[in-house]
Amino acid sequence: MERCRNAAMKKNAQKTLTPLSSSLKANTDAIRSRFGGSFDLVVRLFRSDAAPSRELAIIYIDGIVDAETVNVSVMEPLMSMTLPPHAHTKGTKLLDALRSCIVSVGSVGESATLEEALQAVSDGSCLVLAEGCTSVLTASVNGGEQRSVTIPQTQTVIRGPQYSFVENIRTNISLVRRIIRSSDLHVQMHKIGSQTHTDVAVLYLNGIVDEGVLKEVYRRLADIDIDGVLESGYIEEFIQDETFTLFPTVLNTERPDTVASILLEGRVAIMVDGTPIVLMAPITFFSFFQSPEDYYQRFDIATFIRVIRYAAFIVSILLPGLYIAVTTYHQEMLPTTLLISLAAQREGVPFPGLVEALLMEVTFEVLREAGLRMPRAIGPAISIVGALVLGQSAVQAGIVSAGMVIVVSFTAISNFVMPEFNMGAASRIIRFIFMLMAGMFGFFGLFISVLLMLVHLVSLRSFGVPYMSPMAPGSASQSIFRDVFIRLPWWAMIFRPFELKLRNPRRLPNRRKPAAQRHSDNP
Amino acid sequence: MQRIGKSQLSIMIIVFLIGSTPLFELGLKARQDAWIAMAMAAVVGLLLTVIYVKLQKRAPEAGLAELCRMHFGKWLGGTVALVYTVWFSYESMRNVRDVGELTRMALLTVTPKWIIMLLILFVAAYTVSKGLEVFARIVQLLFPIVLISYLFIILLLFIAKLPEIDRLLPIMENGMGPITKAAFPDLVSFPFGQTVVFLVYWKHLKEKRELGKTTFKSQAGVSAFLIFMNMLVMSVLGPALSEVTSLPLLQAVQLIRLANFLERLDVIVTLLLFIGLYVKMTALYLAAVLTLKEVTGAAYRHFVWPVGLVVYAASFLEPNNTYHLWLGLDVTLKIVPLFQIVFPLLMLVAGVRKRYKRAASP
Numbered sequence: 081m082e083r084c085r086n087a088a089m090k091k092n093a094q095k096t097l098t099p100l101s102s103s104l105k106a107n108t109d110a111i112r113s114r115f116g117g118s119f120d121l122v123v124r125l126f127r128s129d130a131a132p133s134r135e136l137a138i139i140y141i142d143g144i145v146d147a148e149t150v151n152v153s154v155m156e157p158l159m160s161m162t163l164p165p166h167a168h169t170k171g172t173k174l175l176d177a178l179r180s181c182i183v184s185v186g187s188v189g190e191s192a193t194l195e196e197a198l199q200a201v202s203d204g205s206c207l208v209l210a211e212g213c214t215s216v217l218t219a220s221v222n223g224g225e226q227r228s229v230t231i232p233q234t235q236t237v238i239r240g241p242q243y244s245f246v247e248n249i250r251t252n253i254s255l256v257r258r259i260i261r262s263s264d265l266h267v268q269m270h271k272i273g274s275q276t277h278t279d280v281a282v283l284y285l286n287g288i289v290d291e292g293v294l295k296e297v298y299r300r301l302a303d304i305d306i307d308g309v310l311e312s313g314y315i316e317e318f319i320q321d322e323t324f325t326l327f328p329t330v331l332n333t334e335r336p337d338t339v340a341s342i343l344l345e346g347r348v349a350i351m352v353d354g355t356p357i358v359l360m361a362p363i364t365f366f367s368f369f370q371s372p373e374d375y376y377q378r379f380d381i382a383t384f385i386r387v388i389r390y391a392a393f394i395v396s397i398l399l400p401g402l403y404i405a406v407t408t409y410h411q412e413m414l415p416t417t418l419l420i421s422l423a424a425q426r427e428g429v430p431f432p433g434l435v436e437a438l439l440m441e442v443t444f445e446v447l448r449e450a451g452l453r454m455p456r457a458i459g460p461a462i463s464i465v466g467a468l469v470l471g472q473s474a475v476q477a478g479i480v481s482a483g484m485v486i487v488v489s490f491t492a493i494s495n496f497v498m499p500e501f502n503m504g505a506a507s508r509i510i511r512f513i514f515m516l517m518a519g520m521f522g523f524f525g526l527f528i529s530v531l532l533m534l535v536h537l538v539s540l541r542s543f544g545v546p547y548m549s550p551m552a553p554g555s556a557s558q559s560i561f562r563d564v565f566i567r568l569p570w571w572a573m574i575f576r577p578f579e580l581k582l583r584n585p586r587r588l589p590n591r592r593k594p595a596a597q598r599h600s601d602n603p
Numbered sequence: 604m605q606r607i608g609k610s611q612l613s614i615m616i617i618v619f620l621i622g623s624t625p626l627f628e629l630g631l632k633a634r635q636d637a638w639i640a641m642a643m644a645a646v647v648g649l650l651l652t653v654i655y656v657k658l659q660k661r662a663p664e665a666g667l668a669e670l671c672r673m674h675f676g677k678w679l680g681g682t683v684a685l686v687y688t689v690w691f692s693y694e695s696m697r698n699v700r701d702v703g704e705l706t707r708m709a710l711l712t713v714t715p716k717w718i719i720m721l722l723i724l725f726v727a728a729y730t731v732s733k734g735l736e737v738f739a740r741i742v743q744l745l746f747p748i749v750l751i752s753y754l755f756i757i758l759l760l761f762i763a764k765l766p767e768i769d770r771l772l773p774i775m776e777n778g779m780g781p782i783t784k785a786a787f788p789d790l791v792s793f794p795f796g797q798t799v800v801f802l803v804y805w806k807h808l809k810e811k812r813e814l815g816k817t818t819f820k821s822q823a824g825v826s827a828f829l830i831f832m833n834m835l836v837m838s839v840l841g842p843a844l845s846e847v848t849s850l851p852l853l854q855a856v857q858l859i860r861l862a863n864f865l866e867r868l869d870v871i872v873t874l875l876l877f878i879g880l881y882v883k884m885t886a887l888y889l890a891a892v893l894t895l896k897e898v899t900g901a902a903y904r905h906f907v908w909p910v911g912l913v914v915y916a917a918s919f920l921e922p923n924n925t926y927h928l929w930l931g932l933d934v935t936l937k938i939v940p941l942f943q944i945v946f947p948l949l950m951l952v953a954g955v956r957k958r959y960k961r962a963a964s965p
Binding site: 409410412413414521522523524525527528531532534535536538539546548551552553554555556 | 608610611706710711714718719722723726729730733736737739740741743744745747867870873874877881
């Protein structure tokens with residue numbers, strides 16, 4: 081609290097506001113010099129029929145405004161139109177008259193200080209100045225080059241909408257608005273970053289959202305004090321509940337339909353200008369195993385695939401550790417024939433199981449990173465080098481055993497099953513810890529590290545919501561049916577997630593089967 | 604104050620009472636009638652729980668230390684609570700040592716015991732440092748694993764046709780004498796009387812009204828399960844074999860041989876025992892820390908690591924496993940009725956008089 085207030089006071093102290101002068105030249109010079117004479121700052125002085133006696137000016141930055149709008153809605157009317165006779169044009173009233181009768185841009189503001197004017201120019205507004213006025217008009221004419229909406233790159237689905245967010249926050253908000261056409265969809269804007277002044281939007285559905293969580297989101301956003309925000313990852317690290325954990329406590333997505341679905345569940349989305357990645361909170365561990373496609377496919381298939389995902393996660397963190405533990409300490413666990421074949425493979429291998437596994441896992445991590453960073457054109461080379469040279473040849477050369485190659489490959493593939501990239505990243509690091517513990521203490525080491533991981537998991541929270549709910553805390557029926565392991569058919573998914581304290585917890589107001597399946601309707 | 608739900612309490616009681624109990628074939632003094640001894644002890648255990656619940660109901664928001672102070676006065680009560688703390692730590696230490704011995708026997712024969720005990724105690728200390736809510740949640744998370752594993756083992760034992768009812772016969776060969784001797788006080792003290800530790804936890808229960816019902820239900824259920832497991836192991840191994848093996852359940856499971864594939868299931872048993880021991884160790888450790896906090900009034904976090912260190916150091920006091928077992932099964936079981944029966948009964952009696960006083964004074 082105390083720290084907060086101090087920071088706020090410091091902020092205020094820094095902001096000494098300069099009022100604008102009544103001289104047009106003084107104002108344009110001041111703005112030009114504050115921008116250091118930057119070459120992309122356009123200052124245009126002119127005279128117009130609207131106010132023949134006075135000189136006018138418009139100022140904007142080339143490239144971040146829409147040139148068309150500036151020309152058609154600001155420049156042209158100003159130069160060609162005249163004010164109606166009844167309009168007041170004396171002194172400072174001139175600007176009001178220009179605003180109401182001439183400048184035909186949707187959102188026009190007025191600022192009286194130099195700092196506000198500068199900020200408006202940086203945000204992509206066009207300033208209209210007039211001789212003898214101590215304020216300026218700011219016409220919002222954002223524009224410029226931007227990427228168009230494309231198909232999702234990282235979170236692809238077979239069935240479902242095929243478009244994703246872009247870098248422009250306005251476009252992104254509109255994409256969500258097009259899905260949820262309701263006045264209950266509220267968007268609150270914040271500016272974060274003392275230098276970048278990045279737009280950060282908080283989206284929620286009024287009447288459904290968990291108010292306590294919303295308040296907490298605002299509190300944490302207000303507390304951020306940083307010079308620049310380039311990506312939502314900056315915001316995520318400031319607002320997450322726990323820094324020193326491998327597990328992500330904020331979900332992210334590039335899909336508008338995912339954002340819409342979590343808003344409908346009563347959660348909050350946080351958009352950051354300049355990135356297509358949107359943050360969502362509060363979430364639980366199980367949110368990372370839900371793909372948007374689960375809800376578009378048939379429920380039985382979706383349930384099956386979801387269970388596969390949990391299994392793949394367990395495999396991807398445990399399998400190498402288990403293999404090391406079994407081959408190093410507990411050979412008696414294996415059926416005899418399997419044991420003999422494994423032993424025969426390992427005969428020529430010079431390393432102990434742990435070293436062999438670490439070697440292969442690190443190699444794989446290097447391959448994977450190389451595949452990501454390499455130019456597209458030489459991508460296939462990686463797979464050839466990786467698969468043939470490091471896989472087959474390493475076995476033939478007797479450096480690693482064939483069994484180990486199978487284990488590492490299967491682990492790697494399991495890791496790619498995760499719908500969320502950051503949970504997959506967590507499992508990669510956990511895997512190494514498990515491998516080390518298994519190499520040192522066998523099954524006991526595995527037991528200890530899994531237990532430690534579970535204790536850590538249940539101690540986590542995401543915006544106050546326990547990370548492992550509705551399993552712990554929660555009840556058995558909740559953890560089975562509330563969208564954790566089983567995706568119920570849509571008509572049976574009556575409630576929103578239980579872990580949130582929602583004002584309106586029901587998705588479906590009354591519980592009933594679809595019309596076609598009700599008895600009375602059947603012939 | 605941290606709060607736990609009634610389902611969490613119920614699961615805590617179940618997993619706590621299972622603990623390491625199936626590890627040993629208890630009540631062997633009654634030979635094939637061990638299960639009858641278990642049943643008798645279970646009934647007495649439930650009666651004891653009635654006393655504990657009654658005590659708790661007098662002051663629903665009071666922990667063990669507070670209850671002691673209420674009934675015995677400030678200084679004497681505080682001392683009694685401290686003695687309880689020592690006992691909890693000691694029992695926690697026994698579980699740490701059990702893990703050490705079990706790992707040496709079943710998994711890692713050459714790894715030094717100190718590192719094994721250090722690791723398991725570290726996990727326990729980490730849990731305790733996170734508090735009661737986290738402990739309740741982790742037990743909740745482990746419960747399905749325990750449940751499914753036991754069901755799996757039981758199923759396989761039956762599929763492999765190992766249990767033979769003959770091994771439980773004849774019933775009461777030597778009359779009631781040996782059975783009673785086996786049941787009292789040994790079986791009452793371990794595992795059933797250990798529910799006294801819940802005097803520390805009950806005050807954290809959210810739904811105060813459900814306290815008695817939840818506790819009795821879960822304890823009755825888990826008692827039935829323990830009796831059943833006792834019968835099952837006895838019917839697989841028989842009294843003679845049970846007596847000579849140190850880990851009867853492990854022995855029984857090793858007999859399972861199905862389809863040339865399901866052969867080495869020891870690892871499931873070991874896992875189950877680790878989970879049970881971990882839960883028990885942590886529950887007692889946490890109880891010691893919570894009671895200390897209540898007695899002294901100092902912050903909770905100051906006691907987590909010191910108590911852990913004391914438990915760790917104490918786990919080296921016994922020279923070997925034989926001594927450990929002797930101390931646990933012969934000496935300790937004779938002393939613990941003090942905590943499980945004598946003190947609670949004293950409190951019950953003292954409380955009755957106090958209530959009369961209170962009724963008379965105004």
